[in-house]
Amino acid sequence: MRKKLKLFVITLTACFLIVGVWFFIYNKLSQNHGTNITAISRSGANGQKEAILAYEELKKEINQIIGILQQAPLQASLLNIYENKTKNFELLGVSKDITFEQALNMANYVGNMVGIRPAFLLGVLQEELTLEKNEMCYVTNFNTGVGIRLRDGKILPKTMSPRDVQGFLKITKELGKDPSKTLVTCPMSFGWGGAMGPADFIPSTWMAYKDKIEKITGKPADPWNIQDAFLAAGLYLSESGAKSKTNGGEYRAAMIYFSGSPNSPYSWYANGALALAKKIQANIDILEKSGYIESNIEKFKDTKKVDLDNTFGGVAPYHIPTTIPSRDSTMLFVGDIMLSRSVGALMDKRKNYNLSFINIAEFLRNADLTFGNLENPVSARGIKVGSKYSFRANPKTVEGLKFAGFDIVSIANNHIWDYGRDAFLDTLEHLKNSDISYVGGGVNSDEAHAGIIKNVNGTKIGFLAYTDLLSKNLSATLTTPGISFLELEQVKKDIVALKPLVDVLMISFHWGDEYQTTHNQKQEHIAKTAVDAGADLIIGHHPHVVQEIEQYKNGWIAYSLGNFVFDQMFSQETKRGLILEVIVSDGRIKSVNKKDITISNEYQPSLAE
Numbered sequence: 194m195r196k197k198l199k200l201f202v203i204t205l206t207a208c209f210l211i212v213g214v215w216f217f218i219y220n221k222l223s224q225n226h227g228t229n230i231t232a233i234s235r236s237g238a239n240g241q242k243e244a245i246l247a248y249e250e251l252k253k254e255i256n257q258i259i260g261i262l263q264q265a266p267l268q269a270s271l272l273n274i275y276e277n278k279t280k281n282f283e284l285l286g287v288s289k290d291i292t293f294e295q296a297l298n299m300a301n302y303v304g305n306m307v308g309i310r311p312a313f314l315l316g317v318l319q320e321e322l323t324l325e326k327n328e329m330c331y332v333t334n335f336n337t338g339v340g341i342r343l344r345d346g347k348i349l350p351k352t353m354s355p356r357d358v359q360g361f362l363k364i365t366k367e368l369g370k371d372p373s374k375t376l377v378t379c380p381m382s383f384g385w386g387g388a389m390g391p392a393d394f395i396p397s398t399w400m401a402y403k404d405k406i407e408k409i410t411g412k413p414a415d416p417w418n419i420q421d422a423f424l425a426a427g428l429y430l431s432e433s434g435a436k437s438k439t440n441g442g443e444y445r446a447a448m449i450y451f452s453g454s455p456n457s458p459y460s461w462y463a464n465g466a467l468a469l470a471k472k473i474q475a476n477i478d479i480l481e482k483s484g485y486i487e488s489n490i491e492k493f494k495d496t497k498k499v500d501l502d503n504t505f506g507g508v509a510p511y512h513i514p515t516t517i518p519s520r521d522s523t524m525l526f527v528g529d530i531m532l533s534r535s536v537g538a539l540m541d542k543r544k545n546y547n548l549s550f551i552n553i554a555e556f557l558r559n560a561d562l563t564f565g566n567l568e569n570p571v572s573a574r575g576i577k578v579g580s581k582y583s584f585r586a587n588p589k590t591v592e593g594l595k596f597a598g599f600d601i602v603s604i605a606n607n608h609i610w611d612y613g614r615d616a617f618l619d620t621l622e623h624l625k626n627s628d629i630s631y632v633g634g635g636v637n638s639d640e641a642h643a644g645i646i647k648n649v650n651g652t653k654i655g656f657l658a659y660t661d662l663l664s665k666n667l668s669a670t671l672t673t674p675g676i677s678f679l680e681l682e683q684v685k686k687d688i689v690a691l692k693p694l695v696d697v698l699m700i701s702f703h704w705g706d707e708y709q710t711t712h713n714q715k716q717e718h719i720a721k722t723a724v725d726a727g728a729d730l731i732i733g734h735h736p737h738v739v740q741e742i743e744q745y746k747n748g749w750i751a752y753s754l755g756n757f758v759f760d761q762m763f764s765q766e767t768k769r770g771l772i773l774e775v776i777v778s779d780g781r782i783k784s785v786n787k788k789d790i791t792i793s794n795e796y797q798p799s800l801a802e
Contacts, residue, residue, distance in 0.1 A: 299423045300312075312473040313443050316470025317430065317466045318426065328378065330378065331377075332353050332358070332377060333348075336355065336358070338358055338387065339352060351384075351385045352377065352385075360399070364403075367628070390417040392416060399425065402414075402425050406421050408643065410648065411646050411647055429449075430447075433450060443466075443470070447466040448460070448463045522562070525560040526772065526773040527563070527754060527798075528770045528771065529734050529759055531568040531608075531758060532569055533584035537587055539796065540590060546590050548593070549758045550594075551797060553799060554598065562654065563598050563599050565603070567603065572612060574616055579612070583611035583612065600629065601630040601656055602630075603734070604621075605703050606660050607663050609663075617634070621674075634669060637669055637672060638668070638670050642669075642683070642687050643690075643691075649777060652696045652697060655692070655699065656700075658701035659678065659703070660676060660677075660702070661680075679704070679719070684726070685722070685723075685726045692727040698727060699728070700730070700731055703735045705740070707736055708738055708767070709740070712733070717752075720733075720752070725746070728748055732773065737761060737767050738753065738766040739766070740753035754771045754773060755770035767792075769792070772790055774787070
């Protein structure tokens with residue numbers, strides 16, 4: 194596994210060198226002028242004048258140091274990279290330059306979040322510099338992985354491993370990049386190239402961490418984004434053993450980071466990384482003790498509401514905000530969406546898979562986030578294993594969900610497994626390919642219970658979903674796909690895990706009695722228990738009719754929103770539903786409003802007159 198923040202770490206090394214010399218000179222100047230840092234801070238106007246004089250003297254000394262650096266071949270190359278770092282970072286796909294303080298911000302933030310030493314993270318990245326010069330290539334053959342080197346156009350057969358090509362194509366497609374014009378690393382003297390962006394992750398490894406990064410940042414993970422690169426490197430090192438903060442754990446992590454195995458013959462790499470981490474930590478300690486930077490312990494305790502863009506983008510040099518500026522944002526929650534049976538047949542007949550949403554799409558798309566319950570698998574595969582009322586929708590119907598502006602759907606319901614495992618997995622894949630998130634199930638229990646985080650104009654919204662209207666045997670396990678089964682103790686555990694990461698926590702429950710306009714005692718007990726555990730908003734589905742909405746303590750409960758797209762034309766109650774409009778601002782729910790809908794005989798919801 195190769196990742197090179199080469200240019201950044203060279204810059205950081207140069208900064209440490211210059212700052213270290215700064216302190217040496219400053220101490221000398223302080224002795225010559227009969228002052229010191231404490232004296233300057235206490236001596237009023239006279240002290241300020243002496244500080245200015247000392248600063249001017251320092252500038253002269255620094256200019257002399259630069260002259261010395263330019264005379265040394267290695268140090269001159271460091272200086273050249275330092276002076277041209279904007280251009281070099283742009284070459285790597287990073288649009289913004291970063292300062293020494295911002296780089297240390299990133300290392301501290303990531304280190305605190307994932308539980309590793311910032312100095313170790315920087316040491317590993319700096320060790321990458323010693324390996325070989327960073328060369329960039331383009332992939333030219335997406336079957337074999339052959340590419341060409343940017344510097345001289347030389348054809349290189351091992352530019353990207355064929356097993357990584359499909360992942361690379363998917364990543365670039367999601368980010369709107371042209372894969373044939375997107376730079377990756379060239380192969381080293383051994384192994385393959387094909388690593389992406391400043392963190393130098395190969396596509397298969399990036400895909401393993403993509404969802405985790407998105408849950409932290411609340412936005413699509415981008416390997417060419419500097420903060421996403423830091424997060425990915427930190428997460429990988431943490432999971433590889435660095436979280437122990439012991440010499441053995443960090444040694445193991447460095448080995449895995451470089452080669453993918455703790456038992457590879459590259460012990461020189463791990464030893465080098467640990468030695469560099471020791472030196473970097475010593476420099477950080479000096480800077481903290483001097484007051485040049487604050488301690489990274491107290492400053493980074495509250496990572497819950499850190500604005501990654503402001504922290505890493507240069508808006509606030511070295512000051513990390515504890516709150517995120519936000520504006521009023523609108524979230525819309527709708528009821529049951531069933532795109533099979535008569536609904537699907539009509540769309541197939543008309544060859545229009547946006548048909549069901551024609552009258553409501555503009556309203557939904559104007560919201561900042563739209564959520565619904567997807568009441569069917571989406572697949573052309575599978576064997577019917579559900580009841581006589583089993584649903585399975587044409588994969589093209591996902592086009593309608595995308596057209597209508599849906600950002601996230603719940604798959605925790607009693608019909609999602611109607612056509613078995615294959616259809617369930619196809620549903621996950623079709624939703625992913627359409628950039629629609631899902632909650633309430635997954636490829637394993639980790640995914641099913643982790644939830645989703647969406648950043649809505651600065652407010653982080655967490656989503657979980659559950660049902661107990663399917664067999665518990667269909668629950669996701671560590672190794673098998675399935676749903677998030679509704680067990681209160683598990684729900685509370687999931688809330689405790691997700692709540693610290695978000696401002697507002699929403700839970701969807703598929704529950705209750707069909708066609709009953711009043712909720713039952715079990716629904717109420719589950720909802721209020723969830724609110725007591727930390728949920729802010731409860732959204733209910735399944736009864737196919739609208740049930741009550743109430744406020745309980747600091748939470749809101751909508752027991753059932755009724756139908757949204759369905760073919761139950763047999764009663765007025767099933768032909769009506771609710772859209773719940775939730776306004777969020779400054780990390781909280783500001784208001785909750787009801788929007789009545791009616792469903793036409795062609796299964797199309799519209800806002801009620």
